[in-house]
Amino acid sequence: xxxxxxxxxxxxxxxxxxxPDALRRAEQRxxxxxxxxxxxxxxxxLELDRDNLHAHxxxxxxxxxxxxxxxxxxxxxxxxxxxxxHARALIGLARVALEEGDGRACHxxxxxxxxxxxxxxxxxxxxxALRARDSPPPAAAPAPRVDRLRLxxxxxxxxxxxxxxxxxxxxxxxxxxxxxxxALARALRLAAAAxxxxxxxxxxxxxxxxxxxxxxxxxxxxxxxxxxxxxxxxPPQGLLDVNRLWSATLHELGLAAATPPIAPPATPVxxxxxxxxxxVS
Amino acid sequence: xxxxxxxxxxxxxxxxxxxxxxDIVQELKRLHWVRGAMIVAADGFVIAAELPPxxxxxxxxxxxxxxxxELETSATRLGRPSFSTAMFSADDGTMFLAGSRIxxxxxxxxxQVNVQAIRGALSDAVALIEAAWAPPxxxxxx
Numbered sequence: 001x002x003x004x005x006x007x008x009x010x011x012x013x014x015x016x017x018x019x020p021d022a023l024r025r026a027e028q029r030x031x032x033x034x035x036x037x038x039x040x041x042x043x044x045x046l047e048l049d050r051d052n053l054h055a056h057x058x059x060x061x062x063x064x065x066x067x068x069x070x071x072x073x074x075x076x077x078x079x080x081x082x083x084x085x086h087a088r089a090l091i092g093l094a095r096v097a098l099e100e101g102d103g104r105a106c107h108x109x110x111x112x113x114x115x116x117x118x119x120x121x122x123x124x125x126x127x128x129a130l131r132a133r134d135s136p137p138p139a140a141a142p143a144p145r146v147d148r149l150r151l152x153x154x155x156x157x158x159x160x161x162x163x164x165x166x167x168x169x170x171x172x173x174x175x176x177x178x179x180x181x182x183a184l185a186r187a188l189r190l191a192a193a194a195x196x197x198x199x200x201x202x203x204x205x206x207x208x209x210x211x212x213x214x215x216x217x218x219x220x221x222x223x224x225x226x227x228x229x230x231x232x233x234x235p236p237q238g239l240l241d242v243n244r245l246w247s248a249t250l251h252e253l254g255l256a257a258a259t260p261p262i263a264p265p266a267t268p269v270x271x272x273x274x275x276x277x278x279x280v281s
Numbered sequence: 282x283x284x285x286x287x288x289x290x291x292x293x294x295x296x297x298x299x300x301x302x303x304d305i306v307q308e309l310k311r312l313h314w315v316r317g318a319m320i321v322a323a324d325g326f327v328i329a330a331e332l333p334p335x336x337x338x339x340x341x342x343x344x345x346x347x348x349x350x351e352l353e354t355s356a357t358r359l360g361r362p363s364f365s366t367a368m369f370s371a372d373d374g375t376m377f378l379a380g381s382r383i384x385x386x387x388x389x390x391x392x393q394v395n396v397q398a399i400r401g402a403l404s405d406a407v408a409l410i411e412a413a414w415a416p417p418x419x420x421x422x423x
Contacts, residue, residue, distance in 0.1 A: 028299075030322070030326065031299060031326075031328060032298040032299040032302065032328075033298065033302060033320075033322070033328055033382070033383025033384065033410075033414060034298065034414075035383070061322075061324045061326060062324075064322075064323055064324035065322045065323045065324045065326070065383075065384070066323075067323060067350075067353075091325075091343075092324065095324075095325065095343075095346075095347055095350075098347060098351075099347075099350050099351070099354055121337055121339050121340040121343075122325060122339050122340060122342070122343035123343075124340070125337075125340035125341075125343050125344050126343055126344065126347065129344060129347070176359055179358065179359060180359060183351075183355035183358070183359065186351055186355070187348060187351055187352055187355065187367075188369075190344060190347055190348040190351055191348055191367075191369035191376065192369075193344050194341055194344040194345055194348060194369075194376060195369060195371040195374070195376055197336075197337060197340050197341055197344060198335075198336050198341060198374065198376070198389060199335065199336075199373070200371040200372065200373045200374035200375075200376070200389075201371040201372035201373045201374075202371055202372065203369050203370065203371050204370055204371060204372070205368075205369075205370040206367065206368060206369045206370065207366075207367065207368045207396070208352065208364055208367045208368075209364065209365050209366045209367065209400070210356060210361055210362045210363065210364050210365060211362045211363075211365050212361070212362055234397070235368075235396040235397055235400075236396075
């Protein structure tokens with residue numbers, strides 16, 4: 001009989017749920033990365049108590065976790081409409097603003113959160129990252145003679161930019177080079193902030209692999225040199241190639257007088273006919 | 282693929298997924314030269330973490346989740362595939378990031394870590410998460 005009782009026991013989802021039960025279970029599902037199930041439980045909680053602030057906040061988090069920005073913003077705003085200084089809603093909305101490229105709104109929201117809750121590490125960390133982003137750009141660097149920088153044979157693109165995202169030169173020149181330079185700089189700034197928070201020092205090198213290309217980067221905090229190579233490139237090989245281009249770029253910019261002007265690439269160079277180059281700035 | 286592979290036998294039972302997430306993080310932490318690992322949701326929520334006590338987990342989670350979203354949204358804007366792994370190296374250590382169905386896997390390692398080994402281990406971990414969390418018939422290749 002105990003076996004039959006177990007078999008016939010009604011499923012948990014049919015049992016009447018209270019709002020705290022639903023939210024507790026939703027939190028548990030969220031901790032396990034089961035966002036769809038967590039969202040269903042939050043929806044149930046909101047059906048029972050449509051003005052439950054915790055449920056709206058949890059709904060916002062779950063929308064963010066599932067990359068649904070618009071409903072996440074609506075939920076965070078709902079929470080702030082009921083508690084204007086809700087720190088978690090402020091930081092949630094700030095992160096959405098940052099994601100949308102609205103640095104000013106992000107800054108204001110983080111400052112608001114920290115005004116009421118000065119000991120709020122996430123907000124402080126994001127504000128630091130944002131300050132680094134908004135720091136004034138260094139004096140304009142002269143454009144290097146990128147036609148003298150030889151890409152490796154497998155090299156797909158070279159971008160020389162400033163740490164604030166400003167494009168100095170690209171090879172080949174494309175319409176999207178400026179956007180790529182800005183995107184790489186934004187990622188480097190956030191990574192630098194994360195590494196600094198861990199006490200690991202300033203970021204010097206990076207590899208971003210998108211399944212098609214691997215972008216190898218070198219930076220000193222002012223200048224960023226990035227080289228896109230096929231994804232299958234061995235990391236030491238790619239880092240060697242970007243190091244060579246880094247030295248050559250510094251030389252072209254007049255920042256490293258002692259460096260040999262053009263070191264030979266670690267892999268065969270592209271032929272100029274296949275890979276036309278131009279200065280872009 | 283070179284490098285160590287994660288040795289986990291995932292049961293696809295919903296009730297055990299929380300444990301599986303912790304197992305994945307612990308396996309990553311066991312790799313050579315690795316100091317710690319974490320899985321953080323896209324909203325910055327820490328799903329599981331095994332990090333040195335000197336690391337402020339919440340701050341790191343907020344920054345890495347923001348970084349992960351930045352890499353994803355930039356790729357979308359540029360019409361490129363989303364990032365699979367990213368590595369950022371500093372004087373005293375290296376940080377790896379990988380995107381997955383439930384959030385971002387973060388690994389902190391010494392500077393001399395074998396980059397290819399960690400990238401391979403992260404791909405394995407992402408594949409394990411995909412196998413366990415994807416609805417039936419929706420499993421994507423790692």
